[in-house]
Amino acid sequence: MARPTLAVWKFSSCDGCQLSLLDCEDELLAVAGAVDIASFLEASSQVRPGPYDLSLVEGSITTPHDAERIKEVRAQSKLLVTLGACATSGGIQALRNFGDHPRLMATVYARPQVIATLATSTPISAHVKVDLELRGCPVNKAQLLEVVSAVLNGRKPVVHTHATCIDCKLSGTVCVMVAKGLPCLGPVTHAGCGALCPQYARGCYGCFGPSDAPRTTPLAQRLLEGGASPGEVRRLFLSFNAAAEPFQQEAERHVDPDHHR
Amino acid sequence: MSTRTITVENLARVEGEGALTLVMEQGRVTQAKLRLFEPPRLFEAVLQGRSCLETPDLTARICGICPVAYQMSACHAVEDALGVKVGGALRELRRLLYCGEWIESHVLHMVLLHAPDFLGVPDVMALAKVAPERVKGALAIKKAGNAIVATLGGREIHPVNARVGGWHRVPAKAELEALLPALRAARAEAEQTLDWVAGFDFPAFERDYELVSLKHPREYPMNEGRLVSTSGLDLDVREYRSHFVEEQVDHSTALHSRIIGRGGYQCGPLARLVNNFELLTPGALAAARRVGLDPSCRNPFRMLVVRGVETIYALDEALRIIGSYAPPEAPSVPVTMKAGTGQAITEAPRGLLYHRYVLDEAGLVRAAQITPPTSQNQRTIEEDLFALGGALAAMPLEAATRYAEHAIRNYDPCISCSTHFLTLRKEPGE
Secondary structure: OOOOEEEEEEOEOOOHHHHHHHOOOOOHHHHHHHOEEEEEOOOEOOOOOOOEEEEEEEOEEOOHHHHHHHHHHHHHEEEEEEEHHHHHHOOHHHHHHHOOHHHHHHHHOOOHHHOOOOOOOEOHHHOOOOOEEEOOOOOOHHHHHHHHHHHHOOOOOOOOOOEHHHHHHHOOOOOHHHHHOOOOOHHHEEOOOOOHHHHOOOOOOOOOOEOOOOOHHHHHHHHHHOOOOHHHHHHHHOOOOOOOHHHHHHHHOOOOOOOOO | OOEEEEEEOOOOOOEOOEEEEEEEEOOEEEEEEEEEOOOOOOHHHHOOOOEHHHHHHHHHOOOOOOHHHHHHHHHHHHHHHHOOOOOHHHHHHHHHHHHHHHHHHHHHHHHHHHHHHHHOOOEHHHHHHHOHHHHHHHHHHHHHHHHHHHHHHOOOOOOOOEEOOEEOOOOOHHHHHOOHHHHHHHHHHHHHHHHHHHOOOOOOOOOOOOEEEEEOOOOOOOOOOEEEEOOOOEEOHHHHHHHEEEEEOOOOOOEEEEEOOOEOOEOOHHHHHHHHHHHOOHHHHHHHHHOOOOOOOOOHHHHHHHHHHHHHHHHHHHHHHHHOOOOOOOOEOOOOOOOEEEEEEEEEOOEEEEEEEEEOOOOEEEEEEEEOHHHHHHHHHHHHHHHOHHHHHOOOHHHHHHHHHHHHHOOOOEOOOOOOOOOOOOOOOO
8 A cells, every 4th residue: 555645734833743743863764764754845845746645734823824814725635734823823923913014014124115025824724624723833643643643554543632630740840820920821721732831830731722612711811810910811821822712812812901002 | 048047935944934035137037026925924023012021031932943043142132231240150051051952953944954955855754764874863863952942941842941130940859960962972973964964965066155143152152142254344232233234125125134244144053153163162163073063164055064163162061061060049140221232143053133222211122123033044045046047048948946945054054033024135236
């Protein structure tokens, strides 16, 4: 049987999610033996035309050109899996969605009019059908390997959607919110990182995006009661998954009086 | 007469998206356009109104390959604004984190991205068939570097532990000592990797670059030092903006860095080595001499050999730091918000990374400037392509294309890092 063909694509992103594949030092050569890497520009100058059995897509859509390019990628791909916060929720560059776009552009570029860019950063699913979304900023290596392995074996990948808070309890970490009063998004954040931040004595900053049915409002209430300012609550929800609906909606309930714009 | 155009629509084995167009007429290059078309991500704009304490985690997302560099430059720049000093073991741990990133990033570039050019194969998978032991060894070194970042920071990419004032949590001595066996094995392997890459064929190509790096009186530079160059620059990093500008070129939105009154310059491993040669560890110094590297080197094609030497240095330094580590009493020093302006430069694997923040009295960012190493090197990369014109013109088109790409990869360009949108630059007079 022919090995399944794999393609890796980049849109607006930091490269970190596809780097996760090259960071699988122990598994890289085995993966390369099990799949036929047909297109992976960051790793190889050999690029073959589609169709592809599995496309891994990193990054969000922020330019008119990319809004077209993703359609071509979809047309060439049997299965399309998005990698990470940018591809799944628009990423940190979706912070532009909350600002005045011409003004943001003028802050960075002297002649913004010559640059073709969209006023919003949107996830891949806003443009084409996505078969599976992997969360995280960056994705978890083990989850990435699980997806590739599931596709190879024709089964459904096991990716849990519960809150990070549960993983934290399972790991036996003392709650940083209860014990230290630190703001923590663990109760509303999608699992996948292994509850890293509390193990490093800080609150979760939500880089895996909203969990299944997140109750953001009681959490925000608790943060305010704990002394956080509305601006702090707003900023906490507006980071790497700012455009994920539950986070965006919660953020918009809190006005940031400190904000200068 | 004969006009030839080399076009590479998508540069491979670089971080991010870029394209190349070279036009050659009568044996010389008349146009070199290195077009970096990474979509703009507007970091400097969206940082406005954010807390300065968020800048290390937010700016890390500019680059998944060198997030530690962004975290370090952001921490130091904010600390400069707030008048915070981080010393002792807290400072040593920052250096250790940086060692981890230098190791993983350098080996990624040397073996996975650049070595295929020298051996005429498309990628590391093909390389693993012709040099299996070297690839396996390199992956083990890379893993050891990543293990430092993951132990100190929780994960390899976008680690979570560094903060303004120090760390969220400092490791126990035993956590760091667990890294020692893999680091010692990597240290031995790194000598072999260095000898291997030093044996590649290097084109006889040199230019009289102005090499710019940090310089510290006692240590090979990572987190701090004065800004020096081979043409006599010797500045406090706070003077950066008085001597370096980012500018737009006609018919272009490219923001190229330039030294005022002089022009292009080179930052990165070669600049660090030349300006700090005597500060290498004895082991790294001996390795450098063995492979014929000294401060007179001006051949950009040998930059991967320099990365090999710096990998040995970073492993030596990591072993030293872990060996002498005693956990500090507190994971961070107190930080109090106040208005001010802060600046810092640290040495990312690819070179100088400048951050500047203007903060208000609540510690919110009013203005941010971030200048990554690839923006600083872009002018120099294009000038290299012009200088290679004769050699490129004499080659068949396909070989010339490969050679031009190879010359670009000398710099390990990180296009994702280019927070500014860069596009074609035309030569004057054309």
